[in-house]
Amino acid sequence: GDSVTQTEGPVTVSESESLIINCTYSATSIAYPNLFWYVRYPGEGLQLLLKVITAGQKGSSRGFEATYNKETTSFHLQKASVQESDSAVYYCAPMNYNQGKLIFGQGTKLSIKP
């Protein structure tokens, strides 16, 4: 919902190009969050891509990186050089510090052009 805003899809990027998917969260409704990126590849279930639980830290996985910025309440997902296998739907999902549930953004569908 309005608590999490991410880049509206669909997004199409050419192979080997760089990528950024923006994610911001509302600090008034999500306090001191732990931050997650989940991904759903075609035909597969929702799975964790990376997470960061400390402000200022960076998480990375499969060539993707995201830095937890408390000042701008953001957790943008970046990759320097995308591959066709990165085609998927990406979800930004904060978790309040005192809760175990995830709050999902609307998802960003990414397609990679060969």
Added chain:
Amino acid sequence: NAGVIQTPRHKVTGKGQEATLWCEPISGHSAVFWYRQTIVQGLEFLTYFRNQAPIDDSGMPKERFSAQMPNQSHSTLKIQSTQPQDSAVYLCASSLTGVSAETLYFGSGTRLTVL
């Protein structure tokens, strides 16, 4: 490790009928979460349990929806008098203890279609 198991994978009901969805968490996980996914609303939180106790049901529709976790090995989501707007993919997830910062592991979902 079989992961989170949801059954059935697909369910079709007529308007007004009852639907029961099942979830088996990863063995050893004591927290179970339910989400609903639609094109319009995206991924919505419904409810979650920790050690079989309901912790947060803030996302559950007040009428017709109920969830239970009678033992550590399964949880059910029941929808009474199903309506077409209940059509969605219902996702179950589990985590080790249900506290903050833990990774949630998702099942493949149950696609509910209400005719």
